[in-house]
Amino acid sequence: MTSTTTRPAMRAVAAHGAGDLRLEERPIPVPGPGEVAVDIRYGGICGSDLHYWRHGAVGEFRLREPLILGHEIVGRVRTSGPGTPVAPGTPVAVHPLVSCGKCRQCRAGRRNTCLDTGYLGSAARFPHVQGGFADVLVVPAERVLPLPEGLDLRLAAVAEPAAVAWHAVRQAGDVRGKRVLVTGAGPIGCLVVAALRASGAGEIVVTDVFEAPLAVAEAVGATSVIRVGGAADPSQTEDLAADLAIESSGTSAGLRTCVFGVDRGATVVGLGLLPPGDTPLPANAMITRELRLVGSFRFDTELGEVLQALADGRLPVDPVITSVLPAAQAGEAFELAADPARSCKVLLDFAASGAA
Missing domain, CATH: 3.90.180.10 (Medium-chain alcohol dehydrogenases, catalytic domain)
Structure with a gap:
C-alpha cells in the first residue's frame, strides 16, 4: 500500500x-x-x-x-x-x-x-x-x-449487502416456517441468515469451512451450523431434505452441497458469484430430483426496505x-x-x- x-x-x-x-x-x-x-x-x-x-x-x-x-x-x-x-x-x-x-x-x-x-x-x-x-x-x-x-x-x-441478501430471500419465495440450507457464512451468507430470520424461516442450517463465520451465523439467527471440508462432499447434509437452499459461498462445492441438501422438488437460489468459465454442476441430480435453480443478482428497491428493517430491529x-x-x-x-x-x-x- x-x-x-x-x-x-x-x-x-x-x-x-x-x-x-x-x-x-x-x-x-x-x-x-x-x-x-x-x-x-x-x-x-x-x-x-x-x-x-x-x-x-x-x-x-x-x-x-x-x-x-x-x-x-x-x-x-x-x-x-x-x-x-x-x-x-x-x-x-x-x-x-x-x-x-x-x-x-x-x-x-x-x-x-x-x-x-x-x-x-x-x-x-x-x-x-x-x-x-x-x-x-x-x-x-x-x-x-x-x-x-x-x-x-x-x-x-451494512444496508447494501443486506439488500443483496434480502433480494435473494425474495427470489426464494415464501420461506415462512421452512427449513433452509445456506452454504457459505461470509458477510453475505450471514446477512442471508438475518434476512431469513426476519422473513419467518423455521429452521436455518448454515455450512462453512471456518468456525469463526459460523459463530457469526449463529449470532444472527442460524438454528444449526455445520463445518465442512473443502472437497465437494455432500455427506454431512445429504439427509437434511431442506425445503430450499441459498448458495452464498460462490464455489462449486457449495452449489453441490445445495443440490444434495434439499428435498426433491425444492428450490436452490444461486447468489454467490462463481469463478469465470464453466462450473461443474450435478445436472442429472437436478433433473431427476426436479429441482429449481434460481439466480439472484444485486437488488433494486430492497434498499429502502432493508433500511427500515434495520431501524426497527428486525435485522440483527x-x-x-x-x-x-x-x-x-x-x-x-x-x-x-x-x-x-x-x-x-x-x-x-x-x-x-x-x-x-
Whole structure:
C-alpha cells in the first residue's frame, strides 16, 4: 500500500492493478444540478473490492484505469447542487446502481438486470464507474436514501449487502416456517441468515469451512451450523431434505452441497458469484430430483426496505460487523477483510473523529 506525502484535497482508496492499492489524493467533487455531495462516513469492504485489489479484476471485468473502490457506503449530505432540496447534514445511504432506465429490463421493473448497467466501484464499463471509498462522493439526488429516524450510520453501512441478501430471500419465495440450507457464512451468507430470520424461516442450517463465520451465523439467527471440508462432499447434509437452499459461498462445492441438501422438488437460489468459465454442476441430480435453480443478482428497491428493517430491529446485523478501521489504514483493513478466519464485515471509517 502506498500513499501520497502531500496533504490531499480528498482521500480516496483506489486500485491501480493487482496488489496495488493506494490511499491517494483526488480533487473534491462539486455537485451539479440534481446532484448531492455526500461526506462518506463508513464504507464496507466487499468481496468485489478484494478481487480488484488482489487480482486487478472481478470475473471478466478488468481494471483499465485506476478505480476508486467501494459501493457499501453511508454518510451525511455535504452540499446539494442547484435546485436540489436535500438538507446538509442529512444522514443517507447511497444506492450504488446506475441503470439506463430505457432497456426492456428496466421497463419491466428489473433495474438490477439492466442491459446497460453500472455500479459504483466497478470496472464493468469504461471509463470505470468510480466508487465511494473517498471522503466525498457526488451522486444524483435520487440515489441517496435518508436514513430512518434512530438508525445510526454504522449499522446503516451494512444496508447494501443486506439488500443483496434480502433480494435473494425474495427470489426464494415464501420461506415462512421452512427449513433452509445456506452454504457459505461470509458477510453475505450471514446477512442471508438475518434476512431469513426476519422473513419467518423455521429452521436455518448454515455450512462453512471456518468456525469463526459460523459463530457469526449463529449470532444472527442460524438454528444449526455445520463445518465442512473443502472437497465437494455432500455427506454431512445429504439427509437434511431442506425445503430450499441459498448458495452464498460462490464455489462449486457449495452449489453441490445445495443440490444434495434439499428435498426433491425444492428450490436452490444461486447468489454467490462463481469463478469465470464453466462450473461443474450435478445436472442429472437436478433433473431427476426436479429441482429449481434460481439466480439472484444485486437488488433494486430492497434498499429502502432493508433500511427500515434495520431501524426497527428486525435485522440483527451488528454481529456481522467485526472490525472498523480508519480509512488511513485501508491496507490493513483489506488484509483483514480477506481473512475469513479473522473477520466478517470490515468497515472503513472516513471520519476525522470517532463521533457518529
